[in-house]
Amino acid sequence: MSEGNNSASEPDNYLESEECPVEDSFGFGDDLELNQFDGLPFSSRYYKLLQERKTLSVWRVRCEFEDALVNNQLVVVSGTAKTGRSTQIPQWCAEFCLSAQYQHGMVVCTQTDRRQAVDLALRVADEMDVNIGHEVGYTIPLETCCSSDTVLRYCTDDMLLREMMSDPFLEHYGVIIIDQAHERTVSTDLLLGLLKDILLQRPELRVVVLAIPPMTDKLLSHYGSIPLISLEASSPAEVVHSNSGNKDYFYSALRLVLEIHRTKEDGDVVVFFASAEEVHCAHSILQKEGTRLGAELGQMVPVVLCRGQEEPPPVSTEQQGSKRSRMVFLSTQKGEDMWWPTESVSFVIDTGVQKKMVYNPRIRANSEVLQPISQCQVDLRKKLSGPSGKCFCLYPEDSQLPAETTPQILESNITPTVLFLKRIEIAGLGQCDFIDRPDPEGLMQALEELDYLAALDDDGNLSEIGIIMSEIPLDPQMAKALLASCEFDCVSEMLTIAAMLSAPSCFLEPPVGMTHEAVQCHRKFQHPEGDHFTLINIYNAFKQSQREQYFSAEKWCKDYFLDHSALKTAEAIRSELTDTLNRIELPISEPSFGTKSNTHNIKRALLAGFFMQIARDVDGSGNYFILTHKHMAQVHPLSSYGAQSHKLGLPEWVVFHDYTLSENNCMRTVSEISPQVFIQMAPLYFFYNLPPSESKDILQDMLDPDGSSKSKNEKQKAATVSSSDDSGGGAVVPLTYDRCVIQ
Structure with missing residues (x-):
């Protein structure tokens, strides 16, 4: 990050106040010429930045903060980013850990935004006069810049949460700083809830929460009697x-x-x-x-x-320098x-x-x-x-x-959250003490979905497949589909699908007047079996463009109206997923994309995870009936089916990745499936909980063409079917039947 982009450390003109002498903080030596973190002499830039840091409003409470940190396990600091809280407090915490010779661990500071985590790490390394990636580092999704020397690390809140899979009590850290707690992301709320129990297990641990009112009031109520340090902020405009x-x-x-x-x-x-x-x-x-x-x-x-x-954002030197x-x-x-x-x-x-x-x-x-x-x-x-x-x-x-x-946890699908909490229960961590508890209906739906995916055993604990799913950094449905691909020998293709759907959209918005050209370019990748297969085509073509020495991948993407950075992200995600499968010793089959058997196997693997996202064209004109909740939807215009419908017609049965209840009620990433394969892959106790409809009757006839007594008996053994609830939220059923082909 350039020196001109240091917003939090180019402060308002606050009057300098008395402060703790640096040499007296936490009992450090008297020699200020040597950096206590790397033992090297300070540069002149360090002293220049130090003078700027001392004008920040957070500096006025340094003594108060250091005293609170020594005498309390948890400290709440109230103040905005403009006060310098996110750059200075982590440095003081690093000095605190250094004074204890890091015997309780290092410092980690969470951020809700990946770019911000990187920028803060770069700025703080500059202020501490150390090299980024050594004493100060960062960890964000798909990128780590740390070493064994790192004593202060910035990371996104979801990455710290993921660390708890292998280190449930976060024993690697002596101080944990939760920044931007007022933004109420799911990961931050989970950390705040779990740390309450971790603090009881680790009396030497220190937790600092940075927030603004009214979140600070909630924190004081949630954690009890803890010190609150308020920072002066600039007056409003x-x-x-x-x-x-x-x-x-x-x-x-x-x-x-x-x-x-x-x-x-x-x-x-x-x-x-x-x-x-x-x-x-x-x-x-x-x-x-x-x-x-x-x-x-x-x-x-x-x-x-x-x-x-x-x-x-790119800002040219000319733009920056122009008065x-x-x-x-x-x-x-x-x-x-x-x-x-x-x-x-x-x-x-x-x-x-x-x-x-x-x-x-x-x-x-x-x-x-x-x-x-x-x-x-x-x-x-x-x-x-x-x-x-x-x-x-x-x-x-x-x-x-x-x-x-x-709080996002009240507005999000919490199925991944429940899977994570079930996983860390195995490690002995107690219940998560939420500041705002998730909605009971959302919690029941999450448990039901995990049950359908065979992630839970008869006692409601994680099954073996659930444990493996929790190791894979994907939503539970996609994780299940990826695991199923190991059985169906289409892992390579499913890795590509998972990576492309996890990355930002690879389709660029065409410039004005170029829409037709963009559609023509994208049409070259379209696969008759559907959008999941089209994504594989695009990724494979992108990889081919990288291999061809005479052709620039960036230019290739531009020519085809594709987002190069999105495809690079997909490439990185695919590599990470491959490493994960290798680590947990799952087989990775050789690619065989394009063969008839491979196409069939990809659809089977998709349905193993996404059998809850099935729709049927009820009138042959693209009006799709979603079986789980009886809503009508359309295929998104950018879908390959949307582009080809006038030529090839629309498939009757489809599996879709995403559905949003909005103005157009569109399904995104749609592929054709066979209803017979759906019946084969969907657990029977899920099937019988589908709300009644003509589409369900068609499937029922396929499942039981002769109306055999065996099928009727099975139906009676299944859970009570919701007969009139349009939401499709039937009761959770006894686990009488095999949940899925893949166990």
């Missing part, structure tokens, strides 16, 4: 509210950006939109509008800055507490809404909802530009907003 509703918030925000630019007032702009789609659309519009502005106004440079970006250029950062919800790349923000435009995917356990699908942001997010946005800036809120001042961000 001048706030201007809109008196009209925010129905037209998107174009209102864009017009406001252009108005600000025309005033020629100094300062960059941050705009918060509802979704990443809106961000990219706004970027395209502002780029066009920017070319029409007069040269006397200076350059306006829109920059996409969304959570989860693989790389920071007249204005950066317009376009972000989404939960971007308020990010590691911002500039301190020059003078204007914040807040649309006040966010698009979220909320999981409905009754229909086993996400619903896209547009809802207001929380008051907690509003307060963070108001402070982004500092007291001298302006915050434009595109909603009335008296708008009724929820006080805090809704």
